[in-house]
Amino acid sequence: MNTYKEVWTNCLKIIKDNVPAVSYQTWFEPIVPVRLDSNVLTIQVPSPFFYEYLEERYIDILRKTLRKELGPDAKLEYSIVMDNNKVSNSKPFTVRYPAQNKTELKNKPVPFPIQSEGGSIKNPFIIPGLKKLEIDPQLNPDYTFANFVEGDCNKLSRSAGYAVAQNPGKTAFNPLFIYGSSGLGKTHLAQSIGIEVKERFPDKLVLYVNANKFQNQYVAAVIKNEVNDFLHFYQMIDVLIIDDVQEFAGKEKTQDTFFHIFNHLHQSGKQLILTSDKAPVELQGLEQRLLTRFKWGLSADLQQPDFETRVAILKRKIYNDGIVIPDEVIEYLASSITSNIRELEGALISLLAQATLIKREITMDLAAQVVERFVKDHAKELSVDYITKSVCDYFNIPTDLLSSKTRKREIVQARQIAMYFCKNLTKSSLSTIGSTIGGKDHATVLHAYRTISNLIETDKSFKLQMDEIEKRIKY
Numbered sequence: 414m415n416t417y418k419e420v421w422t423n424c425l426k427i428i429k430d431n432v433p434a435v436s437y438q439t440w441f442e443p444i445v446p447v448r449l450d451s452n453v454l455t456i457q458v459p460s461p462f463f464y465e466y467l468e469e470r471y472i473d474i475l476r477k478t479l480r481k482e483l484g485p486d487a488k489l490e491y492s493i494v495m496d497n498n499k500v501s502n503s504k505p506f507t508v509r510y511p512a513q514n515k516t517e518l519k520n521k522p523v524p525f526p527i528q529s530e531g532g533s534i535k536n537p538f539i540i541p542g543l544k545k546l547e548i549d550p551q552l553n554p555d556y557t558f559a560n561f562v563e564g565d566c567n568k569l570s571r572s573a574g575y576a577v578a579q580n581p582g583k584t585a586f587n588p589l590f591i592y593g594s595s596g597l598g599k600t601h602l603a604q605s606i607g608i609e610v611k612e613r614f615p616d617k618l619v620l621y622v623n624a625n626k627f628q629n630q631y632v633a634a635v636i637k638n639e640v641n642d643f644l645h646f647y648q649m650i651d652v653l654i655i656d657d658v659q660e661f662a663g664k665e666k667t668q669d670t671f672f673h674i675f676n677h678l679h680q681s682g683k684q685l686i687l688t689s690d691k692a693p694v695e696l697q698g699l700e701q702r703l704l705t706r707f708k709w710g711l712s713a714d715l716q717q718p719d720f721e722t723r724v725a726i727l728k729r730k731i732y733n734d735g736i737v738i739p740d741e742v743i744e745y746l747a748s749s750i751t752s753n754i755r756e757l758e759g760a761l762i763s764l765l766a767q768a769t770l771i772k773r774e775i776t777m778d779l780a781a782q783v784v785e786r787f788v789k790d791h792a793k794e795l796s797v798d799y800i801t802k803s804v805c806d807y808f809n810i811p812t813d814l815l816s817s818k819t820r821k822r823e824i825v826q827a828r829q830i831a832m833y834f835c836k837n838l839t840k841s842s843l844s845t846i847g848s849t850i851g852g853k854d855h856a857t858v859l860h861a862y863r864t865i866s867n868l869i870e871t872d873k874s875f876k877l878q879m880d881e882i883e884k885r886i887k888y
């Protein structure tokens with residue numbers, strides 16, 4: 414029989430080959446194996462957040478490796494050592510996986526979270542020395558105002574963005590909150606502002622960061638005990654652009670930290686630009702005090718472009734790429750793909766690739782083939798809201814009932830099914846799925862996922878029903 418250390422070392426060997434090096438260092442190296450009681454391995458982790466993160470991101474690989482070592486009944490227990498500075502009672506306590514009841518965790522003061530996925534912001538923690546501080550603003554040079562075609566769908570947002578770029582921090586549009594569905598130009602517009610500010614005011618510190626990356630950096634700072642440096646760094650920025658703030662949903666500590674950064678920057682007359690897939694009033698899982706602040710400046714939406722704007726966007730792209738395409742083909746593309754500019758561009762790129770590969774002229778015939786395939790492949794952009802609605806339609810229940818507190822069996826199961834499909838068919842995190850569907854936490858989503866997976870494996874008629882729902886969602 415292997416000792417607990419050997420078991421864990423064997424698990425680590427497999428895990429190391431299967432997760433990125435930086436994640437391995439961050440999430441697996443700090444783990445200390447503490448005991449093995451028949452098939453139950455206990456590992457010690459530094460905080461509840463650590464445990465939650467492992468459960469959310471790495472539970473599959475943990476389960477597989479552990480079963481390989483200890484057989485199909487392998488179990489994992491966590492011993493969570495609280496930070497001595499922050500918790501009076503530092504006695505470790507254990508949570509048995511699968512941990513469905515988080516009250517034990519919730520009642521303990523939770524130290525700041527941890528983690529790093531090797532965020533790509535270069536030198537995020539440079540301390541200003543004698544020389545002027547410089548940071549890489551993380552801007553895509555193609556995302557300029559010149560390349561952002563104006564139409565009725567984006568007039569207000571674009572002109573507000575332009576005004577902000579002329580006078581960052583000094584207009585009433587602070588924060589500037591840009592929202593709209595996927596692929597309608599939020600990132601492009603937000604980055605245009607950053608590029609314009611850099612051109613007009615080269616000394617201003619501009620930084621673009623996606624909300625997930627911000628969260629990862631924050632967590633990494635906590636691990637390394639560098640939260641002060643993290644705050645200091647962000648509080649120095651003159652124009653801070655945070656993309657996809659809906660991703661902060663359910664991440665309370667990150668929201669808390671962002672709240673402090675927001676206040677500091679706003680009070681110091683610095684500019685904040687935020688993007689989101691929903692208007693502030695519709696955002697779920699975000700603290701009220703943040704939502705209130707998001708509404709302080711201007712909330713401007715991006716809508717679906719009309720036909721003329723879609724044609725203009727394609728023409729701009731073709732012109733930038735130095736290519737010539739017959740007008741009728743451009744118009745055909747613009748009339749076939751209507752709701753998402755990213756997909757419109759994608760279809761154009763596919764068409765160019767096809768023409769190059771098979772050395773054929775770009776004709777209407779070729780365009781029709783490409784569009785047909787493209788529309789099929791990108792039939793639907795699946796979102797948590799869309800999936801929830803599809804599941805509710807299938808069971809013929811109102812969507813708001815799914816988010817209610819009812820314990821009625823069929824509602825609970827419909828909710829679990831919606832969560833299952835959201836985890837499988839979208840890139841949303843468990844926290845985001847949970848907070849969108851009834852304000853639940855990530856553990857509830859994980860539990861739902863496991864319950865439904867088990868049912869699919871064991872109950873044939875349930876599986877058939879699930880196949881039918883999936884078809885409805887996808888086609």
Ligand SMILES: Nc1ncnc2c1ncn2[C@@H]1O[C@H](COP(=O)(O)OP(=O)(O)OP(=O)(O)O)[C@@H](O)[C@H]1O
Binds near residue numbers: 595601726
């Ligand atoms: N008005 C526009 N003019 C020219 N190009 C545009 C315009 N709007 C969007 N695009 C292009 O469409 C693509 C998708 O835009 P972007 O990534 O900014 O969308 P998004 O709203 O941020 O999407 P998501 O929410 O999925 O991140 C980009 O290549 C962008 O350059």
